[in-house]
Amino acid sequence: MQKGSIHEEFALKQTAPKIVGSGVMIGGDKVTVAYDLVEQMEYLYVRVVKAKELTKDVTGSCDPYVEVKVGNYKGVTKHFEKKINPEWNYVFAFSQDRIQASYIEVCVKDKDVLLDDMIGRVVFDLVDVPRRVPPDSSLAPQWYRLEDKRGEKLKKGEIMLAVWRGTQADEAFCDAWHSDAAAVGSEGISRIRGKVYLSPRLWYIRVNVIECQDLVPSEKNRQPECCVKVMCGNQVLKTKISSIRSCSPMWNEDLVFVVAEPFEEPLVVTVEDKVGSNFEFLGKCVLPLSIVPKRLDNKPVPSTWHNLEKHTVVEGEKKETKFASKIHMRLSLDGGYHVLDESIHYSSDFKPTSKLLWKSSIGLLELGIISATGLSAMKSKDGRGTTDAYCVAKYGPKWVRTRTIIDSLSPQWNEQYTWEVHDPCTVITVGVFDNGYLQGGKCTSIGKVRIRLSTLETEKVYTHSYPLIVLHPSGVKKMGEVQLAVRFSCTSYVNMLSKYTQPLFPKMHYAHPMSITQQDFLRFQTIQILSTRLGRAEPPLKKEVVDYMLDVGSHIWSVRRAKANFFRLMYVVSPILAIGKWFDQICHWKNPLTTILIHILFVILVLYPGLIVPTFFLYLFLIGIWHYRLKPRHPPHMDIHISHAHGVFPDDLDEEFDTFPTSRGSDKVKMRYDRLRSIGGRIQTVVGDLATQGERFHSLLSWRDPRASALFVTFCLFAAIVMYVTPFQVIVILIGIYVLRHPRFRHKVPSLSTSFFKRLPARADCML
Incomplete structure (x- = not known):
């Protein structure tokens, strides 16, 4: 392949999507400014709220659920056992582009072992469905009398519904069941919804180990060689062996850890004596992080003495020793640092941990994730290649995840997100992934894009198709293209320009700097904490996604x-x-x-x-x-x-x-x-x-x-x-x-x- 053709294949392409932000109007309807960086998508929404006075079957019970049918698409709520007044509060969204029907059928059915019985239904003509344009007030649901298959009203049984036409700017869009996801069923719908995640607030905790007093070694006539081991969750650090070999050793050594709010793990401090090639336990203390003082500058906090607990087991009972050893430490949660989770070269945030040190934002970053084209097939289904694609974007502590488009190599998301900007010299990262969570596997990376805000002109909309490039063991490969719309707007041009004359990091990074080894260790621990916390969300942001977005392993020799x-x-x-x-x-x-x-x-x-x-x-x-x-x-x-x-x-x-x-x-x-x-x-x-x-x-x-x-x-x-x-x-x-x-x-x-x-x-x- 010629060099020119290679360059064209992997080049950035300017696009012209039909978005309001680029000056292109869509139809004659009013489109909200909040969603002006993506193409408008029409949806038919059905909100199923609740039902009452449902009729029981011959067994005297009723296990109701609702089935919404629009043409070939069918959405189902969960069922309740033995309940005649169920509440679902469920929203269904059907894409207008794929609807091939003239009416909507909402059926209330009774769950049965062999064949589900229909309790009643409500039918709407599509031409009569009203249109609601955000940010109008929500359409109020109404009670509708259920009717049988012949269209006659039932004596008992009503259902509360709301049916309207809208766009993806509707507030019901994020939590709705989508017709594109019909293949995963109602139980797996949470796995494909778009979500916004917030990273936990991260702190550096500094443990300054000063000295110990009245240590009691196992051998009375021997001067101990002591060190202090501090453990916080999965993080373990040790001091050097004290140069003073006595029962009152001194260190004056700093150990730094990363912790996340809410604080779950205590700080465990253990004093050990080196005997030959082994270490003997001399005492420990367990300190909850809630008692550790917070500091914003380089001023030292008061030091404190803590008792070292030492228990010996005698016939299954704990017996405390007569003498209490003590350890002298200075503990502080340093809120003046920015806890690094990304590479410095393309970091999205430089703010310190403590909000008291934050300055006002200088502008807004708006990202429209429009679509992707030509994605590579990441797995096989029914003998053909397919991909269940979604996007993840990270800027600062805010992560966003689009909904998953099932079985499509050219998915269209058309979702828009906004971030506050505190520094123009930051980078937003957008990654595209295949959702392997639906089959119980791992999510596979398709590619990512980085955009530095300082390279963008303010108030200008950039619409480009970015190549998704991944390096495989067989060589470099283009995995497709993702179409994005980006706008960086500033609230104060003077404040933004003044940022160029200020230090990149908070003052604590210069007043009390950390070594390169410390920074690497702490960044590794930070990524582990983020992977664990974000993996607990629903749907979870999996570890492989977090690692790929944060470029774990990029320092390895190549x-x-x-x-x-x-x-x-x-x-x-x-x-x-x-x-x-x-x-x-x-x-x-x-x-x-x-x-x-x-x-x-x-x-x-x-x-x-x-x-x-x-x-x-x-x-x-x-x-x-x-x-x-x-x-x-x-x-x-x-x-x-x-x-x-x-x-x-x-x-x-x-x-x-x-x-x-x-x-x-x-x-x-x-x-x-x-x-x-x-x-x-x-x-x-x-x-x-x-x-x-x-x-x-x-x-x-x-x-x-x-x-x-x-x-x-x-x-x-x-x-x-x-x-x-x-x-x-x-x-x-x-x-x-x-x-x-x-x-x-x-x-x-x-x-x-x-x-x-x-x-x-x-x-x-x-x-x-």
């Missing part, structure tokens, strides 16, 4: 990623090489006119050195303005060329999809291979970080982030003017004094320029 990061770095430094070649051409008089102009410019700058800096900034300003017409018009997307997924070798893929530790070769090769991958992973990360910094420098004038480029070129203009009217010697003195300033005038938080630079977009968003 030859392909190393190559991709290397060529990213080469792309960044290529302008420097180009400048060297250009200067070499100047020196060799390849273009005499250009060389003469450079000589004149050189003489002018030497005679008037004060023009060097303003000329440089003015040149950057002009280049930035010139590049404005070439600024990217579309949001970034997964790029197989940047990821080097199009030319990867089979051996590289075998290594990338190999288990860790490796399953190849002998034990010696396994050890060397794992060591190589570990070292290579670090090199890969460093090279990627270097490439990210260079790409951020490139983005200053590329208008990839239009607001950042606007701020920079404006700064260049003002800098050029100020340095033009200010003596050069004064500027040099001020810069020198600032660089050599006293530590008292230095702050731990990054400077304005550093904060601005770290917020610039990089091509890491486009990496697979």
Whole structure:
């Protein structure tokens, strides 16, 4: 396949769906602004509320349920045993595009072993069904007298119903039974409904182990070698063995854990004595997290002493020792940190844990998940390939899941969601999955899309079809396309621009930073907590979905990623090489006119050195303005060329999809291979970080982030003017004094320029 055809196959495509947000009106009806980023879908809604005075059968009992039939589609409620006044409060939604009938039949039936008897029914003509357009008030249900098969009214038996026409903007849409899901039955309907999930509020709990007193070792004449083991749920950390070998050892060591509200697991602190190769138990204390104080800054909280419980079992009874050992600790729930659950390069949130430190939002992010086309068949059904597709989107603590479209390779969701935005330099992730939960299996990933908000112009609707690209052991594969509509609107442009001058993370990350090893451990534990909590919801957000959305395992060594990061770095430094070649051409008089102009410019700058800096900034300003017409018009997307997924070798893929530790070769090769991958992973990360910094420098004038480029070129203009009217010697003195300033005038938080630079977009968003 030619390179051009590969690029076209995996390229981003602009679409023109019939949505109000893009300026296209749908029909003559009014469409709500809340659902203006998706195509309007017409539905016939039937709300079955309850029934009363139902007639009993010959056995004297009544096990009623309701069956709603529209053409070939049939929806059924659950049945009640021996109840003549049942309440269902169930909503059915039938797609107007698939209705091939002229009436609706609502039957109340009696559940039986062999054949269900009909108690009564109500029939509606479709032409008489009213239309309700949100946000109008809900249509009130009414009592209808049941009739028999001949159409005669029954003496007893009524059912309360509401029947109307609406769209997916109707509030009943999310909880309704859909005709598209008829194959799963009423019992499995909860597995395919769309839902909104909220991540639990996550805290870092810091345990500062200071010292112990009056420890009692098993051997009285021996000085103990003590350490402290702290356990919180599945997380276990140990201090080092105290350098003071006595019954009153000291550590003054910090141990940090991740906990989620509501706090379920206590903090278990155990003191152990190392005897040979074993550890002996000396005492423990169990502390509920509800008593741990919360702090918002770097100020230490008061330390406390806790009794260490030590029990010995004598004839099946617990007997406390006479002396109570104590442990001295400082505990705090640190709410000034942002608990990392995503990679820093494409994080969707930077807010601290404590809401007291939150600032007002700067705008709204609206996402319309319209449809998908050309999805790959993920399983077989009746001898043919099929897919039960749904989408998951994550931004900040809010996860959304669309309903599952059963048995379709071109599903249409047309669902819209909204998030508050607190920082424009964040990324929303949208993943497409096959619902394997219906068959009791796992959900399979089809592909995902990342969109950085800072690359979007405000108040503009972006409608594109994004390729879903996945790397398999056999190579890169396009799994289909997903059509999205995105709009980023801001409430205050000044507040949004001010975000570019503020630190990326909360102040605690700089005042009391954590090591890289700590961050990796805590992020792993955070993902485990999120997987557990979201897996408890109904329908559950399965672990494989959470792991795929949060890019678990992306740090493992890969030859392909190393190559991709290397060529990213080469792309960044290529302008420097180009400048060297250009200067070499100047020196060799390849273009005499250009060389003469450079000589004149050189003489002018030497005679008037004060023009060097303003000329440089003015040149950057002009280049930035010139590049404005070439600024990217579309949001970034997964790029197989940047990821080097199009030319990867089979051996590289075998290594990338190999288990860790490796399953190849002998034990010696396994050890060397794992060591190589570990070292290579670090090199890969460093090279990627270097490439990210260079790409951020490139983005200053590329208008990839239009607001950042606007701020920079404006700064260049003002800098050029100020340095033009200010003596050069004064500027040099001020810069020198600032660089050599006293530590008292230095702050731990990054400077304005550093904060601005770290917020610039990089091509890491486009990496697979």
